[in-house]
Amino acid sequence: MEGVLWYVLTGTRGGANRIRILRELSDRPRNANRLAEELHLDYKTVRHHLDVLVQNGVVEHSGTGYGSVYIPSGQTRQHWDTIERIIAQVNE
Numbered sequence: 001m002e003g004v005l006w007y008v009l010t011g012t013r014g015g016a017n018r019i020r021i022l023r024e025l026s027d028r029p030r031n032a033n034r035l036a037e038e039l040h041l042d043y044k045t046v047r048h049h050l051d052v053l054v055q056n057g058v059v060e061h062s063g064t065g066y067g068s069v070y071i072p073s074g075q076t077r078q079h080w081d082t083i084e085r086i087i088a089q090v091n092e
Contacts, residue, residue: 001057001075002082008056009086017041018049018058019087022072025059026080029069 009015009022020039024030032050036043050070053059058076061068076083 001079004056005082021049025072029071031069
């Protein structure tokens with residue numbers, strides 16, 4: 001999972017937005033629309049990043065369609081120290 005986190009959050013364009021999304025989701029579950037509003041991002045951009053995060057097992061969702069709510073996966077929570085290291089490195 002560490003390799004996946006490093007790749008998804010730093011090895012691709014959009015990593016900074018994915019970090020922002022993960023930080024928001026660590027506080028509480030949210031749907032894509034709420035994330036777009038809170039992060040001042042386009043809804044389609046947020047949906048794209050959420051799809052990438054889901055495909056890589058970083059976040060999971062419950063529900064379907066517009067009301068689907070996203071949360072960090074169990075594996076992501078177990079490796080949150082890696083995410084903190086990634087954030088520290090990106091912010092240097």
